[in-house]
Amino acid sequence: MHIDLTDRVVVITGGGRGIGAGLVSRFAGEGARVVALDLAFGEEGTSGGAATGDGVPVGDRILRLDCDVSDPSSVASAVAAIDDRFGRIDVLVNNAGINVEGLIDDLDFARWQKCFDVNVGGVFLMSQAVAPIMKRQKSGRIINAASFAAIVPSIGSAAYAASKAAVVQLTRVLAGELGPWGVTVNAYAPGMIPTAMNGFAEMAPDAQGRLLDTLTLRRWETPDDVADLITYLASDQASYITGALIDVSGGKLATQIPSRAYDAARL
């Protein structure tokens, strides 16, 4: 199967680091014209400076633009700038997200609300801003980062897991509402990719081992594992998939104790 994304205009939120940065490179490598939106350009670990106004080009395929997805005016001006420059948006990947942890006794409402503002509000605002462009084109792809936490939440993830479950339900509503224009909307559920969000790579080896023991495919997930799915969902080959939540977690908790298979196989 040959996935052809040549010259597709692809907007990726949270494209400055982590999984989003991996998606930006992959789409650019596939020949797409990529707009990376983020708050974080210029942070340690990302190259290039702040990217305000019309954005900062990185090479000839990537444009970096500052955008806070939880701020309606920031979203409106970023999407208007993209529409002015490219005249279309073929793919929107709503990747930007934050992790807010806290047991219910300790979680203050402001942190809960911030989590929803970014994780759910960001998907809502970006999708709402891009929808008229995709309707005008009578085509488009919206692809939303949920999480395995939307399927099985962990302790202390009240805000994060609830926000990601909301993303899944929002995805289904958007799929229904945009279906008449040939716009597909899907969500995906990664498992465990070590990034700045979770600090998995910095954990003690035994703590890492306990987490890896929850995986059917016992290795950390990479941004490339996610990009394999997202480029497919963005492609012509995925034109009949919509309203879906796709598990790309390496079989996290597909069985109750997947590590028993590794013990049995003596790996």
Ligand code: NAD
């Ligand atoms: P990360 O923290 O490394 O990157 C997230 C990016 O989003 C950052 O560049 C950050 O600046 C940006 N961002 C945050 N708030 C923003 C805002 N208001 N406006 C614009 N950009 C904003 O995280 P990651 O691990 O790469 O996660 C990416 C997505 O994947 C998130 O939605 C996350 O919930 C989801 N996810 C990650 C994992 C994992 O294991 N890493 C698992 C499941 C789901």
